[in-house]
Amino acid sequence: MSVKYQLQTKTLGPRAAQLFTELNELRRSTFTLADVGSITGLTAAAARNLVHKAQQRGLVTRLKPGLYNLVPFELGRATEHIDSPYLIARELAGAASYFLSHGTALELHRMVTQPNFTVYVSCTRRVRPQTVGGYDFRFVHITAEQEFGVMKHWIDKERFVMISDMERTIIDGLRHPAFAGGITEVAKGLWMKRDVLKVERLVDYARRLGVGAVVRRLGYLLEHYGLADASVLESLRGMLTATYQRLDPLLPAEGTFLSRWRLQLNVTPEELDAVRLG
Structure with a gap:
């Protein structure tokens, strides 16, 4: 001292x-x-x-x-x-399990090019949105079973917070694109970290989460960017039901229907290709 x-x-x-x-x-x-x-x-x-x-x-x-x-x-x-707003987020979660997620995790993993002004926190306790110390906090409620794919992020040499790992961050972004800047921002993170992301882990997390829209979006993006082999893509297609989902739920229900992935492509392939140039 x-x-x-x-x-x-x-x-x-x-x-x-x-x-x-x-x-x-x-x-x-x-x-x-x-x-x-x-x-x-x-x-x-x-x-x-x-x-x-x-x-x-x-x-x-x-x-x-x-x-x-x-x-x-x-x-x-x-x-x-x-x-640090991340330490404040930890305090707001209280004794409940939590991890920084969605747009906040994308930013901390350097998977985005645009700054994010809301701190997103996945938490097993329901916590209302609030502004504290000038920062906006948005809590996403999860169950105890949905708490996986989490790691430590060190604020300094002595203090850390919990954060979703890269693969879980992509999966969460595919589930709630609104909290990650839209599907093209999630696609950008996927493309930026394509050399370090583990495809088998992405598939495992999608299976564990058990959300059909996530499986559809993940399969389509992996195929579009050539990031997975045929056996991986077929394993994802084996999880599909007959229902169609929009590729980006934030955008209108328009665009062609792709039966292979049960998706309505309301984001064009050209828009997704532009991610490679960003």
């Missing part, structure tokens, strides 16, 4: 010093009132009072009711500090 940090904590009351020291040791820059109570042993009212005073002194930033950020001492006179 730095001398500067020790000098700063000496100017706080004993409970506040205890709180800040413990939060720093736990690497918990984003914390809740419940954390304050469990660390200090204070009542809910006393914990709120302690945090309110710390906020007045510019030591913490209020993100939303009951959720705060520590203002790092190295920021000097700064009295506002918003931590």
Whole structure:
């Protein structure tokens, strides 16, 4: 612990010093009132009072009711500090299982060329959309059985969040193109990472998720870009039912019908080919 940090904590009351020291040791820059109570042993009212005073002194930033950020001492006179939105997402999920997904995961895996301004989080608990610390958070509810294809993403040397792996990110984008910028953005991610994506894992995830539209879209894109052999494509076709789905559910129901994949091609092959040039 730095001398500067020790000098700063000496100017706080004993409970506040205890709180800040413990939060720093736990690497918990984003914390809740419940954390304050469990660390200090204070009542809910006393914990709120302690945090309110710390906020007045510019030591913490209020993100939303009951959720705060520590203002790092190295920021000097700064009295506002918003931590990584990915760490905030982890706190908003609470004790529930979660992982960053869809457009957010596409961006973190560098599978997009356009910035994404919403933080997408898949979570086993239903959490309403909200804006915290200037960031928009959108939660996608999943069941415990749908929690697979997840890995750690390190924010820095000591802190990490959970994120969908590349293959799961593509599968989620095929299920909810609206949360990934549309089917052409998902196709772009597939093409950009074609040399590292594992096709067998994509197929396995599609089978585990069990959503017909995902199987159709995945099969068609793999075939269009020449990324899978005939046996893989036939295994996907074996999962199809007679129902037709739109290639991109965000676009109108127009375009030719492709019986091979039970898809209505409302995105043209030329539009998909343009992805290779991007």
